[in-house]
Amino acid sequence: MLTKPHFDDLETRSADQRAADLAQALPQQIARAQGLPGYGETLKGVDASQITSAAALADLPVLRKSELGKAQAGQPPFGGFTTKPVTEFSHVFQSPGPIYEPSSNDPDWWRMGRFLHAAGIGAGDVVHNCFGYHLTPAGMIFESGARAVGATVLPAGTGQTELQVTAARDVGSTAYAGTPDYLKVILEKADAMGVELKVTKAAVGGGALFPSLRAFYQERGITCLQSYATADLGNIAYESPAMEGLIVDEQVIVEIVTPGTGIPVAPGEVGEVVVTTLNPDYPLIRFATGDLSAVLEGESPCGRTNMRIKGWMGRADQTTKIKGMFVRPEQVAALVAQHEEIEKARVIASREGEADVMTVQIETAGEDKDAYARSVADLLKLKGRVELVAPGSLPRDGLVIEDTRSYD
Numbered sequence: 001m002l003t004k005p006h007f008d009d010l011e012t013r014s015a016d017q018r019a020a021d022l023a024q025a026l027p028q029q030i031a032r033a034q035g036l037p038g039y040g041e042t043l044k045g046v047d048a049s050q051i052t053s054a055a056a057l058a059d060l061p062v063l064r065k066s067e068l069g070k071a072q073a074g075q076p077p078f079g080g081f082t083t084k085p086v087t088e089f090s091h092v093f094q095s096p097g098p099i100y101e102p103s104s105n106d107p108d109w110w111r112m113g114r115f116l117h118a119a120g121i122g123a124g125d126v127v128h129n130c131f132g133y134h135l136t137p138a139g140m141i142f143e144s145g146a147r148a149v150g151a152t153v154l155p156a157g158t159g160q161t162e163l164q165v166t167a168a169r170d171v172g173s174t175a176y177a178g179t180p181d182y183l184k185v186i187l188e189k190a191d192a193m194g195v196e197l198k199v200t201k202a203a204v205g206g207g208a209l210f211p212s213l214r215a216f217y218q219e220r221g222i223t224c225l226q227s228y229a230t231a232d233l234g235n236i237a238y239e240s241p242a243m244e245g246l247i248v249d250e251q252v253i254v255e256i257v258t259p260g261t262g263i264p265v266a267p268g269e270v271g272e273v274v275v276t277t278l279n280p281d282y283p284l285i286r287f288a289t290g291d292l293s294a295v296l297e298g299e300s301p302c303g304r305t306n307m308r309i310k311g312w313m314g315r316a317d318q319t320t321k322i323k324g325m326f327v328r329p330e331q332v333a334a335l336v337a338q339h340e341e342i343e344k345a346r347v348i349a350s351r352e353g354e355a356d357v358m359t360v361q362i363e364t365a366g367e368d369k370d371a372y373a374r375s376v377a378d379l380l381k382l383k384g385r386v387e388l389v390a391p392g393s394l395p396r397d398g399l400v401i402e403d404t405r406s407y408d
Contacts, residue, residue: 038081058262063286083283094136096381101231111234119239131206141234166195202223207321212354234249242301253276254274254309272288292313293309294309295308334379360380
């Protein structure tokens with residue numbers, strides 16, 4: 001049960017106080033970054049004392065994930081972007097790429113407690129954590145957040161849905177953490193088993209929360225809120241009970257820029273999300289997420305005063321998330337290269353019955369659909385429908401990944 005409306009006093013600061021606090025913290029973070037080999041010459045000559053606001057950040061170069069990956073390959077595991085050696089972190093995670101991310105046992109290192117508190121989760125709750133604990137950090141990100149708000153965690157992970165239902169019933173899970181779709185799978189399995197679960201709260205991420213799916217949960221008496229987080233940065237923004245946009249976390253600075261340029265767009269325009277974190281262990285400066293969003297003007301009615309964004313609005317580079325997993329154009333290119341008879345391929349992301357569906361259309365004169373399906377699972381890391389189409393029949397519109405899902 002929550003005893004206070006906000007996680008801490010930082011959430012309700014005045015604009016002047018937030019700006020003054022940032023003017024102190026940001027120059028220190030820039031100075032830390034300047035001392036790291038990962039940044040090389042990119043921050044040389046920058047007067048850290050003058051970088052006191054988001055507007056001042058706009059003069060600095062953008063750091064892209066591809067650059068981070070190259071740096072890590074040359075100086076594993078973190079590419080010279082951390083202020084501590086690997087042995088001083090509690091965990092090392094690996095995301096597709098591969099990209100390696102550090103973690104710490106310091107309280108709420110990923111800053112997810114703020115979101116879980118906003119979702120109404122706290123002491124007395126048992127969180128059924130269905131984020132993965134294998135190599136990627138999502139499971140640990142939400143677990144650390146649950147510890148920060150005093151909740152108990154059932155580290156459920158993914159799969160084995162019948163066992164998930166049994167465990168949720170036996171331990172009395174009251175809250176769910178995981179991708180937006182998977183809770184529906186658990187609830188429907190519970191219905192089939194004749195089991196009544198006690199889940200009334202859901203904190204989701206790793207994919208879009210579609211309005212129809214949120215409505216489904218509301219009809220079941222479950223309040224479902226979403227966060228926007230990445231393995232590199234932790235929590236970036238989160239929903240509150242007001243459900244009017246996503247409120248930016250207090251320990252990051254978010255800019256919306258023209259994709260590929262780093263130049264801020266006009267307020268309200270859609271652009272790429274670029275994030276600077278104040279985490280002293282891992283000072284990522286103007287880190288380009290590749291995600292699209294826009295600033296939502298004004299303050300949230302819930303009393304939290306930080307800037308808001310409209311949520312995830314797609315990818316700047318055609319990369320998209322399907323079933324909580326990124327599918328990238330280079331993976332589609334690898335599929336085409338795997339079979340010499342394939343001329344072109346196109347991935348289509350759609351929705352059926354509140355679940356993501358991936359269809360892979362393959363232009364080929366070949367007929368070995370099973371072989372292509374195996375390659376899809378191996379290279380795209382997801383199983384999907386495979387459709388064989390005649391050579392020359394796919395659109396020549398530059399798209400290799402088409403997202404037909406509606407985010408309204």
